[in-house]
Amino acid sequence: MNRWRDLHTGEVRPEHVGQDLTVAGWVARRRDHGGLIFIDLRDHTGIVQLVVNPERAPEPALIARDIRAEFVVRAQGEVVRRAPDAVNPNIPTGEVEVQVNELEIVSRSEPLPFQIDDENVEEPVRLRYRYLDLRRDRMQHNLRLSATVIGAIRRSMEEQGFIDVWTPSMTLGTPEGARDFLIPMRLQPGRFYALAQSPQLFKQLFMVGGLDRYYQIATAWRDEDLRADRQFEFRQLDLELAFPTREQVLDVLEQVVVASFEALGRTPPSRPFPRMAYADALLRFGSDKPDLRFGLEIQDATELTRDSQFGVFANAATVRYLVVPKAFSRGELQKLEDFAKEWGAKGLAYLVYDEDGADVRSPIAKFLSEQELEAFRSADPGSTVLFVADNTPMAERVLGALRLHLGQELGLVDESRDEFHWVLDFPLFLKDEDSGRWTFVHHPFTSPAPGHEHLIETDPGAALSQHYDLIWNGWELGSGSIRIHRQEIQERVFRAMGMSDEEARAKFGWFLDALRMGAPPHGGFALGIERFVALMAGESNIREVIAFPKTASGSDPLTGAPAPTTKERLDELGISVKTPKA
Numbered sequence: 001m002n003r004w005r006d007l008h009t010g011e012v013r014p015e016h017v018g019q020d021l022t023v024a025g026w027v028a029r030r031r032d033h034g035g036l037i038f039i040d041l042r043d044h045t046g047i048v049q050l051v052v053n054p055e056r057a058p059e060p061a062l063i064a065r066d067i068r069a070e071f072v073v074r075a076q077g078e079v080v081r082r083a084p085d086a087v088n089p090n091i092p093t094g095e096v097e098v099q100v101n102e103l104e105i106v107s108r109s110e111p112l113p114f115q116i117d118d119e120n121v122e123e124p125v126r127l128r129y130r131y132l133d134l135r136r137d138r139m140q141h142n143l144r145l146s147a148t149v150i151g152a153i154r155r156s157m158e159e160q161g162f163i164d165v166w167t168p169s170m171t172l173g174t175p176e177g178a179r180d181f182l183i184p185m186r187l188q189p190g191r192f193y194a195l196a197q198s199p200q201l202f203k204q205l206f207m208v209g210g211l212d213r214y215y216q217i218a219t220a221w222r223d224e225d226l227r228a229d230r231q232f233e234f235r236q237l238d239l240e241l242a243f244p245t246r247e248q249v250l251d252v253l254e255q256v257v258v259a260s261f262e263a264l265g266r267t268p269p270s271r272p273f274p275r276m277a278y279a280d281a282l283l284r285f286g287s288d289k290p291d292l293r294f295g296l297e298i299q300d301a302t303e304l305t306r307d308s309q310f311g312v313f314a315n316a317a318t319v320r321y322l323v324v325p326k327a328f329s330r331g332e333l334q335k336l337e338d339f340a341k342e343w344g345a346k347g348l349a350y351l352v353y354d355e356d357g358a359d360v361r362s363p364i365a366k367f368l369s370e371q372e373l374e375a376f377r378s379a380d381p382g383s384t385v386l387f388v389a390d391n392t393p394m395a396e397r398v399l400g401a402l403r404l405h406l407g408q409e410l411g412l413v414d415e416s417r418d419e420f421h422w423v424l425d426f427p428l429f430l431k432d433e434d435s436g437r438w439t440f441v442h443h444p445f446t447s448p449a450p451g452h453e454h455l456i457e458t459d460p461g462a463a464l465s466q467h468y469d470l471i472w473n474g475w476e477l478g479s480g481s482i483r484i485h486r487q488e489i490q491e492r493v494f495r496a497m498g499m500s501d502e503e504a505r506a507k508f509g510w511f512l513d514a515l516r517m518g519a520p521p522h523g524g525f526a527l528g529i530e531r532f533v534a535l536m537a538g539e540s541n542i543r544e545v546i547a548f549p550k551t552a553s554g555s556d557p558l559t560g561a562p563a564p565t566t567k568e569r570l571d572e573l574g575i576s577v578k579t580p581k582a
Contacts, residue, residue, distance in 0.1 A: 010046020016079040024074040049097040060103035070109035076102040128557040152263035162215040167199035179223035189574030195221035203240040207522035215239040240524035274421040286400020291474030292419040294412040310367035316389035345398040349387040428465040442467040446481040480525030487515035
């Protein structure tokens, strides 16, 4: 028998009327009506009302007068029906209450830095006292939702024949697109492990080793700037399978998504999810993770304006535009131009077609032909055409950002919709703006698209890859690819990135050796758990689904980390600290 409770507080129901039950939890509120004392007792399941009657239970009444909010108490008593005028239809326990016979203060609480039901507490305070923040309904809901989703993911993976295998977190640093967190080695001063940015190479070795279908809810670490969808440490569904087609890998993830929705009692998205080519995504939406819950697609006017009398259009490498269903004022247009400049644009040209559709307001209208003006005219009067004329990446970036901004500002986003889709056919390489060298888009272990192997040396910028991303409402949930399984292709990719054979051997010799010894074709994926759960929970920041996250500055207000260490410890590790100049 458990002396603390027979039921959770939120489980008491009319069918328990007449029974003596014990409940325990936190005091949400105490109300003293001069005679009867009412206590709302809370745990993660909900609230039940306790009633302490001094005439019936004088000793519990004395104890109850000493109780304050967030005390932990245990109560035993008879479940009775509430009076009809006292029924609370807003909570599941609202028809009943517990007439207390015994009351025990299990643990006292000092005055809290904030009230549990206060929704306006600043985030640094919430994180400093995260153990109190976790008592909130919001955090209880999010963390339990996360557990439900992860349970569904595990069941789906195992039903599909995957086995859960652990991989080490301390490893040799590999290029994954972010900085490594380094761990000094006391036994070998001056040498370092890196915390794994992903289990990438280990899971590829599982395929070489014949495991066939691997998965793991893996923790990964990346030293990168934090924002709404990024933390230093995070979890991902990591998976790999041997002898797959691309469609088989995508099908595995679609089954995981459907299983997660079903576990939460929600209608899952229809399968198969739509597919979109990377080039098409950039052309139409200015992003490789487009939000498809609204239209406002980008259109191309490069050829139309090639011979335009407006020199900015005629001489630009690319001219693209948005048709926005609103006739903006001059002040509004200035704000939009400022926004575009923040994203790198030199300016923002516009045409405003007034409500009658006849008049055009714009300083550039006099330079455009009637044919051009008519081509940009929307079928709906009262619209604005916004242009960016620049190189292609800049036009895509600015209009992509502007599209999302306007989608929110004008209420165009249908928040009731869930739009999953795949983005496929990414480039294999992109030119690094700083070094001028070719670098990977996904990671250097991604296979070229079939028939594009010869472009690795001859035209790297034209080579497509077998990389794919899963997008949900404009958030990238994760990435994957069919991998390189032939050692000579892998070495050619390293060379295209400017890596010498000697450097490749020093960094990846152990992996290249494995590819020489019968590596099967294989592919996989990594799904960001926190991003997925945040969207499931309707949260815009993954910190709301993580028990103990870091702030945007990378600090932990709860523990005070990161913190200095002692000189003795640094000496033991063979490390000296250099203070950066201000």
